[in-house]
Amino acid sequence: MLNLGKWRRAASVTAFLLIMGVVGPPHAHAQVCDTTNGGARLRQAIAEADKSTVLIETVSEEGHAVGSGFIYEQTQDSALVVTNNHVAGDATRIKVTTLDGRHYEGTLVGRDQGIDLAVVKIKASGLQAAKLGSSADLQLGDEVFAIGNPLGVTNIVTPGIIDGFNKAEPDVPRLMTSAALNHGNSGGALFDLCAEVVGVNTAIYGSKAGVQYPGFGFAIDIDLAKKVIKDLITRGKYHPPFAGLKLETKSTQEGDSLADDMAVVKETVSGSPAEKSGVKAGDVITSIDGARITSRDEALVILKEHSPGDTIKLSFTRNDKPMEISITLGDALDDGGKSG
Numbered sequence: 001m002l003n004l005g006k007w008r009r010a011a012s013v014t015a016f017l018l019i020m021g022v023v024g025p026p027h028a029h030a031q032v033c034d035t036t037n038g039g040a041r042l043r044q045a046i047a048e049a050d051k052s053t054v055l056i057e058t059v060s061e062e063g064h065a066v067g068s069g070f071i072y073e074q075t076q077d078s079a080l081v082v083t084n085n086h087v088a089g090d091a092t093r094i095k096v097t098t099l100d101g102r103h104y105e106g107t108l109v110g111r112d113q114g115i116d117l118a119v120v121k122i123k124a125s126g127l128q129a130a131k132l133g134s135s136a137d138l139q140l141g142d143e144v145f146a147i148g149n150p151l152g153v154t155n156i157v158t159p160g161i162i163d164g165f166n167k168a169e170p171d172v173p174r175l176m177t178s179a180a181l182n183h184g185n186s187g188g189a190l191f192d193l194c195a196e197v198v199g200v201n202t203a204i205y206g207s208k209a210g211v212q213y214p215g216f217g218f219a220i221d222i223d224l225a226k227k228v229i230k231d232l233i234t235r236g237k238y239h240p241p242f243a244g245l246k247l248e249t250k251s252t253q254e255g256d257s258l259a260d261d262m263a264v265v266k267e268t269v270s271g272s273p274a275e276k277s278g279v280k281a282g283d284v285i286t287s288i289d290g291a292r293i294t295s296r297d298e299a300l301v302i303l304k305e306h307s308p309g310d311t312i313k314l315s316f317t318r319n320d321k322p323m324e325i326s327i328t329l330g331d332a333l334d335d336g337g338k339s340g
Contacts, residue, residue: 033194041193046145046157048195050099052130053147055154056083056106056120056187058091068148068188069096070130070197072119072229079127081120082229083187084202085111088118096122099155110232114240115172116202117225118187119232130189133196135175135221138162146179146201148188158185163216173221173301175199181217190219198222224304241306242332244272245279247296261295265316277327280318287315303329 034041052071057064067087073080081096088094094106104122111118145159160179177190181204190199199219231238246266253260263285268275285293288302289312306312308331315324 042143042145042159045191045193045195046147049130049145049147049189049191050155051128053099053155053189054081055097055099055149056081056087057095057097058088059093060090061092062090065091066149066152066184067186068184068201069120070189071127072129074125074127074129077123077125079122079124079129080109080233081106081122082200082225083118083120084200085113085116085118087187088120089113094120096120098127110236110238112228112232112238115220115224115228115238117200117220117228117232117238119229131194131196132222132226133192133194133198135173135198135223138165138175138192138198140164143193144177144179144190144198146177146181146185146188146190148181148185148201150180150182150184152184173224173304174202174218175221176216177219178216185217200225227307237333239308239334240332241303241308241310241329242272243303243312243327243329244269244274245285245299245303247285247299249295249297263293263296263299273327273330277314277325279314279316279325279327283316283318283323285314285316286322287313289313308332308334 054069054071056067056069058067065087067083069081069083069087071079072082088106088108089111091108094108096104096106102124104124106120106122109119109121140162142162143159144162145157147155147157150156158180160177162175163178164176175190175198177199179190181201185201188201189197190201192198199222201217201219203218205216228238245268247263248266249261250264251260252262265279265281265283265285267281268279285299287293288299291302293299306329308329311326311328313324314327315322317323
């Protein structure tokens with residue numbers, strides 16, 4: 001995971017803008033497809049991805065809005081659609097339209113504001129669910145494309161590449177992409193050239209309100225999205241992992257803006273797994289499950305990749321002495337905390 005802490009501080013004047021768009025579904029990862037045939041492969045992938053892409057229109061107290069989504073699952077007489085929470089979460093009415101013009105009334109199954117995902121159910125048959133990939137397979141420069149309804153224009157394809165692996169506020173693992181995203185793309189799927197969903201389009205960076213595509217956008221990591229969607233379908237709510245760590249990023253050389261960063265335990269939540277395992281304020285986290293940690297953001301991203309009940313190996317220093325412990329993660333909802 002890239003450490004963009006210093007870059008974010010330099011770019012703190014920018015505003016993080018939510019966008020509305022299309023989402024993707026959770027299924028087994030298919031065999032690796034042949035992506036060597038350039039434009040022909042892209043056209044084939046777009047034709048396949050079109051089949052699971054939908055337009056979402058909502059009515060809420062704030063008025064009428066347009067976003068995107070994708071078919072996650074098709075059963076005998078109903079289908080589940082994934083989109084962003086900020087698209088459908090507060091809607092009093094949800095209308096789902098396939099790209100071939102079929103219209104359905106939707107009902108909300110579950111939502112999570114923190115991750116920004118929602119699942120909608122429609123009474124429908126014969127729809128094609130999207131294939132889910134894995135963001136763990138992605139590399140910098142991999143070709144991707146978004147399909148959605150930017151600015152109210154339906155079925156627009158925008159190609160790009162994976163620019164980076166980043167954490168953006170709130171504390172959610174996100175992919176950075178050069179595929180153009182605008183208002184109306186939110187909740188939309190970010191596809192690879194195998195027509196598999198690798199992310200859920202959710203946000204852009206801009207210098208002021210109303211700015212459209214500024215050069216890169218963000219998509220929710222599909223590996224995290226799979227876990228969230230499963231919880232939303234089976235439990236109605238997402239149950240994040242809970243360690244009870246309150247972290248902050250500090251410089252290794254106070255006062256030197258070019259020095260390396262480190263993740264420091266600010267405090268542990270009383271009665272939390274971290275406190276029970278012996279973590280103390282002032283400990284410097286150096287790795288989680290062997291992955292090097294140099295900032296609060298990196299630590300939170302890795303924790304988000306886990307589920308309640310998982311055991312992690314936490315390496316840290318205390319008074320310059322290396323230490324390692326195991327922590328069994330709790331459930332943020334059941335334990336009354338929040339992810340982290």
